[in-house]
Amino acid sequence: MNTITLTTDFGTRDWFVGTMKGVLLGINPRAAIMDITHEVPPGDVRAGAFALMAACRYFPKGTVHVAVVDPGVGSLRRAIAVQTEDYVFVGPDTGVLSWARAREKIKTIRQLENPKYFLKTISRTFHGRDIFAPVAAHLSRGLSLKKLGRELKDFVRLPWPKPEERGGTLCGEIVYIDRFGNAISNIAAGFVSGEAKAICEVIGKRKMRCVWAEFYGAAPVNSPVAVVGSSGFLEIAVNGGSAAQRFGLKPGNAILVRTN
């Protein structure tokens, strides 16, 4: 259990992430510390939850995943650790851990309250460094979750927008825009596979329509295309361009898949 991942909204412009790594190495010098991303938009719990969900299962069993998107740092939101069959998740109970854990069988949830595993001085504004990093480092060395605090029955679950079937049309929504401007939806691959002739409509700033393809380059250059993306969800792309920019797509936009 020596790999630790970090998913935060701290950015890489300042010293915040570096400082967390210092704390991690101070406790577990042999940890392999891997960044998932630190560019989650500040306070955007859903974007952080999506990134963690998309990446976590590609890491080896036993990895400790730390995710800190924490608009309420210093307030009364709880700090938690969750043991699943394959991983340990550590972070604030803001929902940022919840989509990743939805796929995992949960063994135990613990509140982080034992100061023995925190830094000695706890700031009110940087629990990533003072609480989550030291706890994660101890866990990566094999510390039992029991030592951290009381068992919890549940944690904050971010609602996952489920696609709905309405009269031959599957209605979903855009949940994430990636760096390439691809608009990733909540419609999982299983819902749409094999429907090669499906037509996909997105209602953003204006309505746009696109055909289905197996990969980005299968559409004409600069044309919109619907593909099953690498995270396993239907996404809207533009071959050689940004779908989000071109069509003004945003999280929350409706996406309709018609199979007639």
Add this chain to the structure above:
Amino acid sequence: MNTITLTTDFGTRDWFVGTMKGVLLGINPRAAIMDITHEVPPGDVRAGAFALMAACRYFPKGTVHVAVVDPGVGSLRRAIAVQTEDYVFVGPDTGVLSWARAREKIKTIRQLENPKYFLKTISRTFHGRDIFAPVAAHLSRGLSLKKLGRELKDFVRLPWPKPEERGGTLCGEIVYIDRFGNAISNIAAGFVSGEAKAICEVIGKRKMRCVWAEFYGAAPVNSPVAVVGSSGFLEIAVNGGSAAQRFGLKPGNAILVRTN
């Protein structure tokens, strides 16, 4: 002594930092190389000095901290290594190391002049790769600083703006704006702790006033708030927004704390 940190203004867009890591690993394959930040604004020695100061003490004893903000690369500024009680600092003598070292007991300062520990070919524009990385890697393997060059009596010390007390008002200044738009001042926590009723005024583009709180979320959403930040200094924040953007705050702006 196997952890090496990097603080630079090289950015991550090009290959500069990656190249330094290649050099480090070539000499010390077991080094744990950690980025503090590479997004120091180009040539901004003060911002680099602040980042290093804020992060360095969270790393394990024996860490080699490399900081390269070096507007005068290739010119006659010296290259130095400094052994303190806990760390070794390596970089150009531009002042970028000086705020971090202010907190550390200095044991020896050496000029980097022994080419045995440099790359064989030294460019005039990239000493981070050709001098600082190889020296740091050798130091992380236990090389004595004595081997590097002559002992120096002193190094370039960046002036640290000290807050002043004037008739019941503590006068400081903004020294750093972080990614969240929090404006970090030079007023250390010790000066202001316990003054729960203190009023804080910042004179930027226009004068703004804010109350004191224990953490960001304790202020109303979108309201300015003065908190003791995680780096141990008073900072001005906006709950859920960017104080720098909203009030036009910049390094150098005066910040006044009144306790009446």
Add this chain to the structure above:
Amino acid sequence: MNTITLTTDFGTRDWFVGTMKGVLLGINPRAAIMDITHEVPPGDVRAGAFALMAACRYFPKGTVHVAVVDPGVGSLRRAIAVQTEDYVFVGPDTGVLSWARAREKIKTIRQLENPKYFLKTISRTFHGRDIFAPVAAHLSRGLSLKKLGRELKDFVRLPWPKPEERGGTLCGEIVYIDRFGNAISNIAAGFVSGEAKAICEVIGKRKMRCVWAEFYGAAPVNSPVAVVGSSGFLEIAVNGGSAAQRFGLKPGNAILVRTN
């Protein structure tokens, strides 16, 4: 053979790179994974090729270099691995590997077609994670390239613009703009060394002329200067500023060196 480098256009805003690292560690937990850059402009094969060329030879012998700039992901372009005297290169056969390999003696080129060394499920949009990362991890553990697939005679070679001599003037072009706004040309150091009095002209938006110097700071502040940069090529810089911004320089602009 335990160091693996990554050069991509995936950015660091999403989870793509983190996911590749998860896959790498799952197969080779002892790999030292180093980022060269992930900020190659989306689909810009030349920029990726230049970054890899500039950085790769600073890594220890045996390093596995993975480069993924892959506008045609999912289409029929080949996936390849190349063994040179010092390194192994892995990536799509888009030309992104070709400038780096131009300096290396090639031992064998293999097509990646043995699914035993891929992830079990291959997406059509993210071969970085599903093919290149697992292959690189196996190679870093010592897998012979023979196991990967058939031997290839050649690979896609990106044309390298060679500078031309015309009547006492060396005519080259800008090939890369770095984060500092330095405009790096295709004119190698060997062509220009010692010509201290050379005058350099760049024809961008408008014609600009600059003198030669040994390093950036040798020119007056805010003046343009031609130097031999750290990647071994002539570059145009502005002391304390951005040459690209100030003079509107772009890749493809002509650069003329006159020695009269």
